[in-house]
Amino acid sequence: MDVIFENLPLYWEGFLRTLFLSVVSGIFALILGTLLAAARVSPVAALRGFSTVYVEVLRNTPLTIAFFFAAVVLPGSGSSSSSSRSPQSSPSAPTPQRSSPKLSARVSTACLWARPRPHAASA
Numbered sequence: 001m002d003v004i005f006e007n008l009p010l011y012w013e014g015f016l017r018t019l020f021l022s023v024v025s026g027i028f029a030l031i032l033g034t035l036l037a038a039a040r041v042s043p044v045a046a047l048r049g050f051s052t053v054y055v056e057v058l059r060n061t062p063l064t065i066a067f068f069f070a071a072v073v074l075p076g077s078g079s080s081s082s083s084s085r086s087p088q089s090s091p092s093a094p095t096p097q098r099s100s101p102k103l104s105a106r107v108s109t110a111c112l113w114a115r116p117r118p119h120a121a122s123a
Contacts, residue, residue, distance in 0.1 A: 004011075039051035 036051045036055060039047040040055070042048050042051075
């Protein structure tokens with residue numbers, strides 16, 4: 001129990017950071033959603049088409065696929081982020097290849113075009 005009280009400032013810092021990230025991402029989502037909604041009803045066909053494709057692809061992609069993409073495909077593509085390295089590795093250490101590029105391309109392509117099946121109407 002002492003460990004919890006000794007680390008209480010760390011918990012508080014993590015809580016405040018979580019609140020900050022929630023507010024910032026909420027503001028960003030509101031701005032992006034407003035712009036996409038405006039483009040969706042725009043008289044310009046190119047804007048309508050882009051926003052329709054963007055919304056349909058994101059709405060029809062399960063969150064699990066997005067996590068898989070971020071965890072497996074991005075590190076293999078040379079994307080550098082602090083979450084893809086282990087804490088013991090140095091910043092100059094190369095990120096290990098987790099899957100082959102062919103497999104990554106196949107998985108990401110299959111995920112983008114996967115659509116949920118419509119549910120049958122109840123009688």
